[in-house]
Amino acid sequence: MKQDFKIQGLSKLGEFLHQFLQNSEEEYSLEEAELFALMKKSEVENPWFTIENQRFCFKNWADILKIENIKNWLSEYQISHFSKKVGLILAGNIPLVGFHDVMCVILSNHIPIIKLSSKDRLILPFLLNKWGEFSEWNLEYQFVEKLSDYEAIIATGSNNTARYLEYYFKDSLSIIRKNRTSVAVLNGNETDDEIKLLAEDIFRYFGLGCRNVTRLFIPKDFELSKLFENFIEFKDVVNHHKYANNYDYNRAIYLLNQEKFWDNNFVMLKEDDALFSPLSVLNFSRYENMEDVKLFLNENETGIQCVVAKPELEISDSIYFGEAQNPNLNTYADNVDTMRFLEVI
Incomplete structure (x- = not known):
């Protein structure tokens, strides 16, 4: 039952993003105006996050966060009956690059403990809040400055950072991502x-x-x-x-x-x-x-x-031109299946 609410809420979040992208600035609702203000602030804090690129990112999520897509994706996995805390160290190279990890943890019935990148700290909290509202259920997640009290780790960084992370989290179940x-x-x-x-x-x-x-x-x-x-x-x-x-x-x-x-x-x-x-x-x-x-x-x-x-x-697992920046729900960073990892923690 709780999972159904989460899935429905996530699909409604996709609908919200779709409607936001359809509207002009003059037509924004109060919530849409709040999102647009956060986008402008994000661009000020991180000039790489132009409004155009943020909108491109939103469009991809609006296109794939449909209820049938989400259900088909999740049907391949066993959802845990026990919630564990999963520490997430998110990257900030492109907008919302860490949203997929957060989504995987929540839909696996675990609790994400999120360390945001300083380069991308505004939009994700807004979207998670909206997801919770649309779900009519209290989504469990935490934002922290320093990770502690976790039972598994998913972290993304450079090759140099990854060596530090691998040592620091050597005693934890983990996915440590490097440069690709x-x-x-x-x-x-x-x-x-x-x-x-x-x-x-x-x-x-x-x-x-x-x-x-x-x-x-x-x-x-x-x-x-x-x-x-x-x-x-x-x-x-x-x-x-x-x-x-x-x-x-x-x-x-x-x-x-x-x-x-x-x-x-x-x-x-x-x-x-x-x-x-x-x-x-x-x-x-x-x-x-x-x-x-x-x-x-x-x-x-x-x-x-x-x-x-x-x-x-006939190159194995190749994708067609123009599709690189349009990953699907079952597209995983470093080609490591995050949902399978979350099944067994």
């Missing part, structure tokens, strides 16, 4: 529309998410101009001062070091085998044999979150 990024594999037959969809995978959230593509594999004779021509819809990213600072800095370093790169005044392409690229830079490598690409993907799977490619390339 995403890649795209082209076969040279992509249409302009497909490359434009790829641009969404690259530039959305300014490239700050683990699902953002930072490395391309392209055929030996692929013309780079085809990329630049179809990236142009995102040219305004360079008007964002923090992105522009990264672009100017990296460009200056490459010029100073006399490194070869291709530039269209808002993103640079660099022939480099590294998975991770600096912000405003997209690494690429040319291939002759698709099997070599697949071998690289297998050898580096612990650093890769998503592979974007056409289905015809």
Whole structure:
């Protein structure tokens, strides 16, 4: 019974976000106006969280938080009869990146003890409060500055932070996430529309998410101009001062070091085998044999979150262009099933 209330409340939260996105500022209800004020404050506190990117995030949640989606997702799992406290250390690289973890814990009948990122501290509490109101049930969760009194841990951080977290929580059941990024594999037959969809995978959230593509594999004779021509819809990213600072800095370093790169005044392409690229830079490598690409993907799977490619390339678990920033409810960070973990704690 309690679970039914939670599911219904969560679907109503999706409906609330959908209605919010449909309305103009003049049409906002008091609750919608409160949310918009928090969005503006979030952008002030963290300039990466533009209103546009926050709205994009809300749209994804509005699209998937439908009651049939939630029930179908949860039908694969056993919900615990006993509530335990699960400590959550949330990231703040893109808006609401930690909401899925919180949602998993609550729907597993556990209690999230939440340490918010200082970069994303306003919207999640609002949404959890609304979820509780829509559920007509008291959702159990806590926000804390320091974690204590927990029975399991889910934490997200950089590779350096992860080493500290693994040591600190070595005696606890835990999921400790590290840096990941995403890649795209082209076969040279992509249409302009497909490359434009790829641009969404690259530039959305300014490239700050683990699902953002930072490395391309392209055929030996692929013309780079085809990329630049179809990236142009995102040219305004360079008007964002923090992105522009990264672009100017990296460009200056490459010029100073006399490194070869291709530039269209808002993103640079660099022939480099590294998975991770600096912000405003997209690494690429040319291939002759698709099997070599697949071998690289297998050898580096612990650093890769998503592979974007056409289905015809038959790359395991790849997703289509434009889908990287639209994860489903059963899409888990680091490809570790959070709900399965929560079943056994």
